[in-house]
Amino acid sequence: MQIAFIGLGNMGAPMAANLAAAGHDVTGFDTAGTSADGVTMAASAKEAVKDADVVITMLPNGGILRAVADDIIPAMAAGAVLLDCSTVDVASARAVADQAAQAGLGALDAPVSGGIGGAQAGTLTFMVGGSPDAFEKARPLFDIMGQKAVHCGPSGNGQAAKICNNMILGATMIVTCEAFSLADKLGLSREAMFDVVSTSSGYSWSMNAYCPAPGVGPTSPADNGYTPGFAADLMLKDLRLAQQAAESVDADTPIGEAATELYRRFVEEEDGAGRDFSAMLPRFETRGRS
Numbered sequence: 001m002q003i004a005f006i007g008l009g010n011m012g013a014p015m016a017a018n019l020a021a022a023g024h025d026v027t028g029f030d031t032a033g034t035s036a037d038g039v040t041m042a043a044s045a046k047e048a049v050k051d052a053d054v055v056i057t058m059l060p061n062g063g064i065l066r067a068v069a070d071d072i073i074p075a076m077a078a079g080a081v082l083l084d085c086s087t088v089d090v091a092s093a094r095a096v097a098d099q100a101a102q103a104g105l106g107a108l109d110a111p112v113s114g115g116i117g118g119a120q121a122g123t124l125t126f127m128v129g130g131s132p133d134a135f136e137k138a139r140p141l142f143d144i145m146g147q148k149a150v151h152c153g154p155s156g157n158g159q160a161a162k163i164c165n166n167m168i169l170g171a172t173m174i175v176t177c178e179a180f181s182l183a184d185k186l187g188l189s190r191e192a193m194f195d196v197v198s199t200s201s202g203y204s205w206s207m208n209a210y211c212p213a214p215g216v217g218p219t220s221p222a223d224n225g226y227t228p229g230f231a232a233d234l235m236l237k238d239l240r241l242a243q244q245a246a247e248s249v250d251a252d253t254p255i256g257e258a259a260t261e262l263y264r265r266f267v268e269e270e271d272g273a274g275r276d277f278s279a280m281l282p283r284f285e286t287r288g289r290s
């Protein structure tokens with residue numbers, strides 16, 4: 001396939017490189033001038049997309065996605081598919097899909113889980129919103145960049161799935177960290193805490209696969225000084241998107257709201273910026289109740 005890839009950052013560059021390595025003809029563009037292995041660079045986004053069957057975007061936020069969509073949609077070939085893999089607000093995903101449909105193009109929102117490691121290894125999970133036809137057209141690309149693609153329904157539903165998942169993840173990580181901190185103060189060893197919880201009803205991905213306590217459980221960012229992994233800043237971004245979506249549909253999400261405020265304080269007022277989101281554990285360790 002002829003593929004255009006707009007946004008060759010931490011995630012986009014390895015995803016584009018994997019598509020090129022699999023034999024696709026990939027043309028890229030990034031305003032920062034970054035590139036990726038096997039990708040031919042274009043002078044502009046418009047230039048990159050003009051002959052593409054599928055245009056993939058991997059951008060920082062919904063505002064930038066909307067601006068890029070305004071620029072490239074008029075330049076895309078008839079029948080092409082715009083495949084946005086960024087994490088953005090549901091409203092922007094739906095607005096861009098509508099704009100693409102009006103221009104006779106297919107559109108998918110397909111945010112990912114799996115982080116930079118998953119992007120490099122080609123093991124991402126895609127949560128996809130859009131038409132079944134567009135999904136089938138993109139499926140071979142999902143197979144290269146990831147290990148799983150779930151079709152979640154119409155446009156915007158991929159973003160909805162992503163922010164619901166990450167709201168659970170953020171809240172679960174916080175309570176796992178506060179429980180470790182409580183266990184410390186009660187004199188329970190971290191090893192015993194892990195052994196019990198990871199095989200009891202408090203188990204979760206945060207505990208079992210990404211344990212926030214160093215030296216306990218599987219290797220995780222906690223064993224590497226809390227270098228991300230998945231940065232607290234990105235968790236805050238996703239929690240804010242979940243709160244924005246909850247407000248737009250009048251959904252009551254008190255734990256999601258509390259998790260957002262804790263990560264906001266951690267990133268903006270404490271030392272959380274640039275640290276893994278599991279670094280909530282050392283944060284709780286040093287605190288009392290007030």
Ligand code: NAD
Nearest residue numbers: 007008009010011012030031032058059060086087115116
């Ligand atoms: P990044 O900042 O490394 O990459 C974004 C890239 O977009 C940058 O290279 C930037 O120069 C480029 N860009 C910005 N504006 C542009 C424009 N107008 N035209 C072309 N390029 C432009 O971010 P990232 O970590 O690669 O994340 C990308 C997306 O994936 C985000 O939406 C993020 O929330 C999501 N995501 C990231 C991770 C992760 O672990 N990093 C995990 C899951 C999802």
